[in-house]
Every structure is written in C-alpha cells, then in structure tokens.
Amino acid sequence: MLLVSESAPTPHEAQAALAEANSQAVRVRHADHQLGWIVLGIAAMYLAVGALMSTLPDPRRAGPVVGPAILAIMIVGLVGLVFVGLRIRAYSRTAILMYFGGIAAFNLWNAIVFGVSIATRWFALTQPSYHFGISVVVAVIPLLVVAWLILRR
Amino acid sequence: MSHPRHALDDLLAHPVRFSISALLFAASKVEFSFARDHVEVTDSMLSKQVSLLEQAGYVKVDKGFVGKRGRTWLSLTRDGRRAFERHVAALREIAAGENSLASPAR
16 A cells, blocks of 8 residues: 655645544544543542442441442552553543643642532531532542543544 | 645655654554554564654654563654654645646636
8 A cells, every 4th residue: 555655646645645644643542532531430439439428327437338448449440540551552642631631620629629518517517428429529520521521532 | 836745755755654653643652562553564564664763863762661561652753743744734735736626716
C-alpha cells in the first residue's frame, strides 16, 4: 500500500495520506478511553463508600463491619485501577491533561463540598445518614464530567 | 508560487514512517507494541523505521520496565511534530488541488 509516492504525490494520494493520518488519530482517541474508565472507577469507589455510609443508622459511629467493608472497596477498586493503568499502551496529551485536571478538580471540589457540609451542620448528629450520600454524589460530579469528556472523544 | 510538493519531507514520504508519525502526532506517548499493531508492521520493520526517525531527531525512544516486563515508549520530538505539521499542510494543499479541478468555477 503506497500512500505517498517518493516524488510528487497526486492529489488522490495526498487525500489517502490525510485519511490515514486521521485514522491513526482515531486509534489514539480510542486508547484514551482507558483513562476515562479509570476516572469512572475512582468515582464508583467513592460512590460505593457514600452509599455504604448512607445505609448506616449513625455513620459517625460506623462500627466494626463498616471499616473493613470500606477497606475492601478501596482495595478491590485500587487493584482494578492498577490493572487498567498497566494495560494503557497509548495516550494523548489532551486526555492526560483532562485526567490529572479532573483529579485535581475533584480534590478541590470534594474539600469544598465537605467543608460546606460541616459548616452548615448538614453532617450534624441530628441529621439523617443519607446526607453523607448526597454530599458524596455532589462531590463526585467533576470525576463524572471528566470521564464523560474523555469517553466521548 | 512554488508547488506544495517542495514542502514535503522526504523522510515522511515513506508510507510506514508517515503512519508511525501520524500515530505519534495524535498521541503523547505510544508503546512499541501498540504502534506495531496499529501500523500493521512487523517488529523489525517498526524498529528499522523508528531508528531512521530517531536519527533524524523526529522520534524519541524511552525504555522502561513495568514489573519485570520491558516496555519501549515512542513519542514525537518537537522537531518531529513541526516536520509532520509541515508535511500534512503540504499534503492538504496538494489534495485541495484535486478538489478545485473536480469542481471548476461556473
């Protein structure tokens, strides 16, 4: 398959070469999707912990079962993320910027959500457990947005 | 006005080297086996063409380990990126020539 001749390519050959360049770019964008799945995995771990906390009668006194359950969620999640991370064989600059930008935005937004939740007594002893779950759902928004941005490319 | 073919890069005119460069242009880093699978060439062919691009200063090769497995990562250098951009711009101009012939002004 000759895309570009050694001397002067014809317009048709030039178009074929441009199409080839485009198809290679599409392949890299597909490879980027693995970063999107890692972000979704982090969000899923966080939501699972939030859901667990929401089901407790008093999340502030979690008890002996919840601690190991949260630890198990984190370990299984981390093993999965490392597995996906090791399988990544190509990534674009845009996707890696989105990935680290998304993690940074999540950390900042998560701190704000939990800071406001404590300051407004949303997490007070008199409040129901599902308040933890609602805060977690709000906090995880940046991760979901970034995962969507990466996966739709 | 000179013909756009003069702006073409001889090194990138080779179809395999062009495909490798196109893949690396879209990526920040690409593993050797990923490039081999997607450009559809053998290991030796890819090594040979990557060496030529590396000698020209267009491609950077990084070797590392993930656990006990060796991995080779490829990326375009700044010069490689510029050369590919110039080459593609020239190809676009040449391709545009056909469009203007195909649809003459009425």
